[in-house]
Amino acid sequence: MTAFGTSVLIAKLAMLPVLVSSLEFLYAPQVLSDHGLMSWAIFRVRAAWMCSGITGKILDRLLSWSFVRPLLCLRIALSLAILLIPWERTMTPLLLLPLALVEWLFVLRSSYGKDGADQMSWITVITLMLMSFVPNTAVQHAGLYFLMFQVCWSYFVAGVAKAMARNWWNGTYLTSIANMKTYGHPGVGKFLMNHRTVAMTLSGGIILWECLFPILLLLPQPIPAAVLVSGILFHLSNAIFMGLNCFFLAFTALYPALMFVVCPELLSRFFSVS
């Protein structure tokens, strides 16, 4: 598969978390209202340029509660257009630039209630937009390497941060998370509470997997391919047991970039379009 084909595949896959997250906001929009937990009316006071002067006026017009639904509809329309447009016309600034602007408005609106999936989606959209400006092989390669770096860096940083906490090594934090209402799962939480050794092993495995992820990709096949499969399973389990649905979509959307670099033949076998 060519670099351009891989970029297009990523662009289409990356629209799924944008689409799902927009539909979720439309289904339960109250959180974005002026009296909600992600209120723009409150959050805008964090910086003078966001609540005063000409920038304050423009942003208030665009991000006010009354404009949220139209903005979400625009976000859905743009992500659907990128998802459904013919393959060769996907990487166009005509769609990616407005989408990046809409994404930026949502990034500005509130930092509360956001997670790693939103952050990765935002980075992906900006990267794809830059790639669409110069659709030549060198830029497509650079963009794919950059996206690969972001995935590897995210795991590595999180892994090192966990490795520095004793309660991650002994499984305490993993058990606590599994028992939370917000991110937990009653069955898994109870199981880990009753099986401390499993919790410790699983937690240590996550730390090592996250820290070693970038290094393992450099080893000979089939190790990188196995690491990528384990990554997909890792995100899938996070979606099932923690409810992090967009996290799964946002991160696995970038796996074609990893495949393009470490196992291109596998990418071509899975996705025959080039």
Add this chain to the structure above:
Amino acid sequence: MAEYIVITIFICWGLTCVLTHVPHVGRWIRKCDLFVLIPEWRFFAPRAGEHDFHLLYRDRNTNGEVSNWHEVQAGGSRRWWNFAWNPHKRANKALFDLSVELSSIIVNQTDGIQLSLPYLSLLTVVSAEQRVVRTGQTQFMILMLKKNPTETTSQILFISDPHDLC
């Protein structure tokens, strides 16, 4: 020319992501990051949240009578289909973020708490809750719950001052 510009942007962006982890430089970079392009990958590390946060409020009417504590239903409970569709995760996460930020403000500063974003946000949320009578005052509380092998423990993180309901 354009290709060199885009490739340079990618290189600088990547380097900046790495430099963010240098203590003093990182703080400065985050301050300048208007577009929020520099990610903060933590994934529950180094300290994972161990508690669920609950937002409660109570009112005092004009006669001085104080109501019971009522919980604000921020998000819904977990359902089996949340692996694909989880519309209430934002509200749960927002309450989590606001509570964590408020707790760090409580630890690090003694005054100005009432003007902080989490305090104002939470007060706005409880003030907007449906009531039979909207007179008197309201105050909110953040309660932390943690499930242990034998019991569920609760701890009060914060109780606000009473504020007039308008």
